[in-house]
Amino acid sequence: MKTFTKTTLALLTAAVMTTSAFAETGTERLQSAKGSVEALATTLENMGAAVNTDVNLNGAYTFDQKVAVYNEKHAELQDQFDALHAQTAE
Secondary structure, X not given: OHHXXXXXXXXXXXXXXXXXXXXXXXXXXXXXXXXXXXXXXXXXXXXXXOOOOOOOOOOOOOHHHHHHHHHHHHHHHHHHHHHHHHHHHO
16 A cells, blocks of 8 residues: 555656646646645545645735745645655554
């Protein structure tokens, strides 16, 4: 199961990175960032973690600002994933 989770996360990350590399518009970049957060949140929920995917976009007016907020949330969720994964590996 651990290998399956690692493989799934690796494929998901690769898909998001590939999508990001070809995204040209602000809307596409924002959708990609949102999708990345949602996918990681789903992975965490499947691992039994309580996940908060709330993102505060107050003050974020441009696409780049909104993408940065979602990237921060993704980093937060990635830290949660790493910690949970370390616990299950022990």
